[in-house]
Amino acid sequence: MIESSPAVQAAVQGQLGESMKSGSGKAFDRKNRLLFYNSTFKVVCICSAIFVCLILFSILIFMFRTGVLTFKTVPLTTFLFSTDWSPETETYGAFVFIFGTFALTALTLLFSVPLSVFVAVFLAEMAPKWLRNLLRPILDLLVGIPSVVYGFLGLTLLLPKLRDWAQVDLSDGILAGAIVLSIMILPTISRISDDSISAVPQKYRDASYALGATRFHTIVRVVLPSARSGILYAVILGMARAIGETMAIVMVIGNTPQLANALFKPTSVLTSNIVMQIPNVPFDSTWNYALYMMGFLLLFISLLMIVVIRLLQRKGASR
Amino acid sequence: MQALIEIDRLNLFYGTFHALKNISMKIPEKAITAFIGPSGCGKSTLLRTLNRMNDMIPGTQIDGTVSIAGADIYGKDIDVETLRKKVGMVFQQPNPFPKSIYDNVAYGPRLHGITSRQKLDEIVENSLRGAALWNEVKDHLKRSAFSLSGGQQQRLCIARALAVEPDILLMDEATSALDPISTLKIEELAQELKERYTIVMVTHNMHQAARVSNQTVFFLNGEVVEYSETEKLFSNPEDQRTEDYISGRFG
Numbered sequence: 001m002i003e004s005s006p007a008v009q010a011a012v013q014g015q016l017g018e019s020m021k022s023g024s025g026k027a028f029d030r031k032n033r034l035l036f037y038n039s040t041f042k043v044v045c046i047c048s049a050i051f052v053c054l055i056l057f058s059i060l061i062f063m064f065r066t067g068v069l070t071f072k073t074v075p076l077t078t079f080l081f082s083t084d085w086s087p088e089t090e091t092y093g094a095f096v097f098i099f100g101t102f103a104l105t106a107l108t109l110l111f112s113v114p115l116s117v118f119v120a121v122f123l124a125e126m127a128p129k130w131l132r133n134l135l136r137p138i139l140d141l142l143v144g145i146p147s148v149v150y151g152f153l154g155l156t157l158l159l160p161k162l163r164d165w166a167q168v169d170l171s172d173g174i175l176a177g178a179i180v181l182s183i184m185i186l187p188t189i190s191r192i193s194d195d196s197i198s199a200v201p202q203k204y205r206d207a208s209y210a211l212g213a214t215r216f217h218t219i220v221r222v223v224l225p226s227a228r229s230g231i232l233y234a235v236i237l238g239m240a241r242a243i244g245e246t247m248a249i250v251m252v253i254g255n256t257p258q259l260a261n262a263l264f265k266p267t268s269v270l271t272s273n274i275v276m277q278i279p280n281v282p283f284d285s286t287w288n289y290a291l292y293m294m295g296f297l298l299l300f301i302s303l304l305m306i307v308v309i310r311l312l313q314r315k316g317a318s319r
Numbered sequence: 320m321q322a323l324i325e326i327d328r329l330n331l332f333y334g335t336f337h338a339l340k341n342i343s344m345k346i347p348e349k350a351i352t353a354f355i356g357p358s359g360c361g362k363s364t365l366l367r368t369l370n371r372m373n374d375m376i377p378g379t380q381i382d383g384t385v386s387i388a389g390a391d392i393y394g395k396d397i398d399v400e401t402l403r404k405k406v407g408m409v410f411q412q413p414n415p416f417p418k419s420i421y422d423n424v425a426y427g428p429r430l431h432g433i434t435s436r437q438k439l440d441e442i443v444e445n446s447l448r449g450a451a452l453w454n455e456v457k458d459h460l461k462r463s464a465f466s467l468s469g470g471q472q473q474r475l476c477i478a479r480a481l482a483v484e485p486d487i488l489l490m491d492e493a494t495s496a497l498d499p500i501s502t503l504k505i506e507e508l509a510q511e512l513k514e515r516y517t518i519v520m521v522t523h524n525m526h527q528a529a530r531v532s533n534q535t536v537f538f539l540n541g542e543v544v545e546y547s548e549t550e551k552l553f554s555n556p557e558d559q560r561t562e563d564y565i566s567g568r569f570g
Binding site (some may be wrong): 002201203204206207208209211212213214217221222225226 | 372402404410474483
């Protein structure tokens with residue numbers, strides 16, 4: 001042990017104690033500077049969050065405020081449930097478009113979710129390393145392709161092929177739309193699912209194999225349920241993209257306000273109808289308001305579907 | 320005691336690394352055999368050859384024979400899934416599935432085709448009793464397995480392994496991530512289980528090997544240095560290296 005006189009000890013302790021105190025005596029010393037930085041940083045973060053919320057709410061309010069003027073002349077039930085959309089005679093029934101949006105989204109998810117999950121499982125669990133390293137960047141690139149390119153290819157390649165295959169005069173409609181959208185959102189869903197499947201700890205797989213499970217059982221009963229929340233998140237992102245997609249859909253949907261009660265029947269959805277008609281409407285007309293109301297509905301539908309999937313997620317997590 | 324597992328001139332390579340060198344041993348039935356040795360000496364590798372978990376590591380090559388109850392488990396006619404059902408395993412880290420306690424234990428039986436609710440209930444109860452966990456969890460079987468403590472999770476993993484009615488239980492440093500009290504519980508459990516199962520355990524803890532096992536194998540650099548009755552190995556080792564290791568001079 002090192003002996004030291006009480007005086008030296010006191011001096012050392014004094015130094016240590018002093019070094020933790022703030023007082024250089026100046027007005028803007030270290031302590032005050034830190035306090036200033038911390039509080040500034042906090043304020044900036046809070047302001048950014050408030051700013052984002054503000055933008056979101058003002059969009060909602062603006063769409064709603066203009067859209068709700070529709071109901072001065074058109075009853076709500078007509079707007080929601082009538083299939084008759086004829087601006088010439090001042091009849092605005094948007095059911096065709098609402099139904100079209102739901103049908104198109106559902107059909108798209110029906111095609112793309114299983115396929116994407118298979119792709120993700122293949123990538124994460126089965127593909128040899130070199131193939132995985134090749135496919136992942138390719139899928140990442142596909143995510144970034146502009147939707148107008150998908151629409152254009154759908155128009156020039158898919159529609160003629162569908163016409164020949166199904167022996168119909170016009171192949172425009174929700175089937176063509178759903179195929180284009182499925183291809184479009186497939187990379188998004190499969191890459192995010194792939195990441196969440198890869199993040200499932202190896203020890204779960206080991207435990208399953210050690211109990212005598214095959215690879216199929218392990219994937220279906222352990223890996224996919226564990227990755228469920230990530231896969232549902234991927235589906236939300238894909239679906240949000242599909243619901244709001246406009247350009248690709250305008251080119252293949254047919255743009256005719258008739259109910260999509262068949263796979264090959266030119267129809268219209270909320271987005272395509274808005275974009276086709278908005279350039280022609282008089283500024284202060286019911287027609288204009290009705291289009292705004294459709295935009296608001298679109299927002300509302302995508303929020304609704306996100307909430308539904310979130311609930312599914314919650315339910316899965318608590319199991 | 321009869322030998323249940325016979326290993327004959329086993330060599331194992333990971334790529335070019337010679338992990339197990341010319342290993343031959345007989346592991347007796349209904350007893351606890353402990354593998355001890357410093358890190359990287361091959362004891363876990365040998366344990367994982369017994370249920371062929373090494374198959375999944377690319378670049379693994381095996382030569383020599385491992386037979387269980389007379390059947391060569393690396394033979395062409397062996398079904399790996401059935402082998403793993405017969406040779407259960409408990410890992411170093413408790414690894415329950417992110418499911419309920421009940422579903423964790425029922426996972427194996429369901430896998431092997433049991434669907435009757437009544438039969439499953441019975442298996443779950445018996446397995447949890449077998450793993451000395453039943454009294455602690457019987458009132459909340461529907462709760463997530465993650466709500467249990469580390470020691471309870473490890474006993475749940477033992478229950479999960481018992482639920483498929485194995486003959487052999489492999490424990491790969493099953494207590495190294497646990498606190499002393501949980502460790503003691505699992506050691507007591509192992510003592511009970513050896514009445515019905517053949518247990519092979521890998522351990523870093525020499526005192527554990529001395530406390531619970533009947534036979535002890537000492538590994539060094541992929542070779543078996545000494546294999547004998549636990550009491551003899553710890554009190555009167557034949558090899559100088561064994562003595563150095565158990566007296567704490569290296570490793």
